[in-house]
Amino acid sequence: MNVAxxxxxxxxxxxxxLRQREVSPREVLAALQSRINQVEPQIDAYLSLDFQDAYRQxxxxxxxxxxxxxxxxxxxxxxxxxxxxxxxxxxxRNYKAVYDATVIRKLRDAGAIPFGKTNMDExxxxxxxxxxxxxxxxxxxxxxRVPGGSSGGSAAAVAAGMAFGAxxxxxxxxxxxxxxxCGVVGMxxxxxxxxxxxxxxxxxxxxxxxxxxxxxxxxxxxxNAIAGPDSLDSTCLKxxxxxxxxxxxxxLNGVRLGLPKEYLANGIDPQVRMAIERAVTEFRSLxxxxxxxxLPHTQYAIASYYMIASAEASANLARFxxxxxxxxxxxxxNLFDHYAxxxxxxxxxxxxxxxxxxxxxxxxxxxxxxYAQAQKVRTLIRRDFANAFETxxxxxxxxxxxxAFPIGERNADPLQMYLADIFTNAANLAGICxxxxxxxxxxxxxxxxxxxxxxxxGKTLDERRILRIAHAYEQSTQWHKRRPPLDxxxxx
Amino acid sequence: xxxxxxxxxxxxxxxxxxxxxxxxxRLFQGQLERVLEHASKLRGLDTSDVQPAAHAVPVFNIxxxxxxxxxxxxxxxxxxxxxxANDLFIVPKVIE
Numbered sequence: 321m322n323v324a325x326x327x328x329x330x331x332x333x334x335x336x337x338l339r340q341r342e343v344s345p346r347e348v349l350a351a352l353q354s355r356i357n358q359v360e361p362q363i364d365a366y367l368s369l370d371f372q373d374a375y376r377q378x379x380x381x382x383x384x385x386x387x388x389x390x391x392x393x394x395x396x397x398x399x400x401x402x403x404x405x406x407x408x409x410x411x412x413r414n415y416k417a418v419y420d421a422t423v424i425r426k427l428r429d430a431g432a433i434p435f436g437k438t439n440m441d442e443x444x445x446x447x448x449x450x451x452x453x454x455x456x457x458x459x460x461x462x463x464x465r466v467p468g469g470s471s472g473g474s475a476a477a478v479a480a481g482m483a484f485g486a487x488x489x490x491x492x493x494x495x496x497x498x499x500x501x502c503g504v505v506g507m508x509x510x511x512x513x514x515x516x517x518x519x520x521x522x523x524x525x526x527x528x529x530x531x532x533x534x535x536x537x538x539x540x541x542x543x544n545a546i547a548g549p550d551s552l553d554s555t556c557l558k559x560x561x562x563x564x565x566x567x568x569x570x571x572l573n574g575v576r577l578g579l580p581k582e583y584l585a586n587g588i589d590p591q592v593r594m595a596i597e598r599a600v601t602e603f604r605s606l607x608x609x610x611x612x613x614x615l616p617h618t619q620y621a622i623a624s625y626y627m628i629a630s631a632e633a634s635a636n637l638a639r640f641x642x643x644x645x646x647x648x649x650x651x652x653x654n655l656f657d658h659y660a661x662x663x664x665x666x667x668x669x670x671x672x673x674x675x676x677x678x679x680x681x682x683x684x685x686x687x688x689x690x691y692a693q694a695q696k697v698r699t700l701i702r703r704d705f706a707n708a709f710e711t712x713x714x715x716x717x718x719x720x721x722x723x724a725f726p727i728g729e730r731n732a733d734p735l736q737m738y739l740a741d742i743f744t745n746a747a748n749l750a751g752i753c754x755x756x757x758x759x760x761x762x763x764x765x766x767x768x769x770x771x772x773x774x775x776x777x778g779k780t781l782d783e784r785r786i787l788r789i790a791h792a793y794e795q796s797t798q799w800h801k802r803r804p805p806l807d808x809x810x811x812x
Numbered sequence: 813x814x815x816x817x818x819x820x821x822x823x824x825x826x827x828x829x830x831x832x833x834x835x836x837x838r839l840f841q842g843q844l845e846r847v848l849e850h851a852s853k854l855r856g857l858d859t860s861d862v863q864p865a866a867h868a869v870p871v872f873n874i875x876x877x878x879x880x881x882x883x884x885x886x887x888x889x890x891x892x893x894x895x896x897a898n899d900l901f902i903v904p905k906v907i908e
Contacts, residue, residue: 418888511868525867554874555867623851634828641829644901645892655906656829664831672830673840677847679828680819693854695864700857702865735846751868780869 326351327481328803331390331538334484338383338390345378345389345433352391356436356482359806362463364455365477367396367437368404374435385431387545392427393483395474396437397444398529399518400424407520408452409442411640411647411666421518422553423487423529423546430545438473438486442668443637444494444522446470447740450731451670458727459502460804462768465724468498474532475502479804485533485542489519491526492625493719493744496756499532500719500773503758503802505790506532507539508744510781511751512557515550523632524555526625526748535800536757536791540564543783562784568791573607575789578712582618583743589722595760595772596718599793603716606792611712615704620697621746626738627681627694628749633671634678640666673734702750709779714786717743719756719773723764743775753778757790758799771799819844 326334326348337343353371360366374391381389399405399417401424406412420428427434441451449457449472457472459465460480467476471488475498478486488495490508499506507530514529521527531542543564550556579600584593600610642648642662649665652658667675681690708715721742730737747754759774774793778786794800821841825832832840886899895902 415892418884418891512871551876555869555871557869557871617857620854620857623854626847627851627854638829642894643903644889646894648894652904655904657831658904658906659829660826660831663829664833667830669836669839672825672832672836673844675828675830676819676821676824676840677844680824680844680848683824683827689855690848690851692864693857693859694851695866696859696862697854697857698865699862700859702868733846734843735850738847738850749865749868 327355329484330534331387331484331541332535334390338388345381345383346375348389349374349378349391349433352482359480359482362458362806363460363476363480363482364457365438365473365480365482367406367408367439367454367473369436370403373402374433377433377435381433382431387427387541388431389433390431390484391433391435392542393436393438393474393477393486394424394434395440395471395486395488397440397489397520398423398487400434400437404437405520406454407443408440408454409667409671410453413647415645419518422515422550424518426546432545436477436483438471438477440473441470442671443520443633444470444489444491445633445670445674447493447497447737448725448730449473450727451668453668456727459724460806461503461770462724462764465726465770466501468501468720468724470494471532472498475499475504475506478502478504478532478534480806481803485531485538487529487546488532489527489529490748491523492629492748493741495530495532496719496744496754496773496775497741499756501724501771503771503799503804504532504534505536505539505755505757505800506530507543507755507783508747508753509543509547509783510557510753512555513547513753513781513783515553515556517550517552521636523629524636525632526629536755536787536794537565537568539755540568540787557781559781564784564787567784568788570788570792571607572603572789572792575608576712577603577608577610578613578708578715579610580615580618580708580715580717581612582615583717587721588718589762591762592718592721592723592772596774599716599759599774602793602796606796613708613712613715615708615746617697617700617704618746621701621749622738622742624694624697624701625741625745625749626677627690628698630674630678631682631691632678634675634682637671637675670734698749701746705750705752705779714789715777717775719743719775723762723770723772747777752780753783753786755786755790757794759797760799761802819848
């Protein structure tokens, strides 16, 4: 096999080649290195790449393990001992992790090679990766557009063949939305299904780690490695993990899918709407029943989410005080000045906005009106999903109301950027699992093709079911086989 | 109940120990007023009988054995310090 072709393979396709010794982990890594050298200058998906460390891991890899010898890219918010962990923030620019996050340890235990830290919105706050303090990541399908976010580097790396799979984090859609905008698969597990130990905290009651991959089967393979209880994260659920890769095959006879009417109401790009309508037809032809359902509190989800997420962020980011790690301002006049200037110089604008918003909604006189009320609405949103799952097995919707947007288009108005999370952040509030799979392409005025994502939402700990439904849909379509036209494109 | 949009960005930034330039303060004031205006729709919902949800998937009474385990060494804990000496974090003098 041509070594250059290796980077186009899925994890499931790569594994037998490694196990039968047709390729070595070192050759796989060399192919990836060559692909990165060729494509990364156009995309800028990575913040750091330690090839020396990766080759050392490759030479020790046990290919008989579930992910033996497979390199996996890691969002730069997850700690890997000895490697930078910057959260794309100036305040952590020189920070190197001193221990492995649980998900990294689990990947290593499964034989994987965690390699390459991917770009993101600073502290995972954003939906376009434009809030990175380091650089812009470009969408592999159209380099004038954003890859989505906040896990935009992970999504772009997988889409561009610069990673076989990647980890991201999803607080309000940060795995699913960039997966949709880059034409790959992205899964947000149930809250508590995957350990958050060693993951820099943004909003602790919402954050989850999950995979971004080329196929649903690959997402299941990574879920097998990273899911499960962890004594180092007390919110991690103790329920045993199933084999997510088993039971993927089969038709959808007897499966009941709900189409939330509020999610198709308005503000959706017409090409996205058409793709979802075509997907509904496809699901029916696979044997599923598709029913209209209602999630009546949908219109409150964004407000509830941004109150809660910002409140938690303002508390979590209080640790960045310039004392024990991270950036420190020079020559402070006094203690207040030390804190205020360290944080003023270390954080970017979106992070500052969220800290202020969060501090405000938690402050005396406003707590009840905003934060406590948002938590009550969170209960109502959870009830909406619980009621829906009384009649259906899973929900389908667009992942994002729009397509990958031009770089710079939404920077001026934070509220417009927040509204882009409308279909994803309710799942974080409710803690349920979700997955985005490619479901079509839209043509742009400039003649490029942009991927569209379909979101499936499942009840708590029902990852296996939505993986099966997503796999059945994916295998009955050809969308996941398309690759971005990078080899033909020129540098923007 | 306080009115929506009554945020004083300069005051809140002080509470958060966050320095802002005058330009940032003005920009954020307008942007956050719009975000809070959107959020004010939350108050239109009657939630008098609704309990707040602090967590998505609540779990309670998580215990483990109180066994000693390896933690960071002082060398590891100090590795990312802006300044350190004698196994200590060195901070600016804050007492006059």
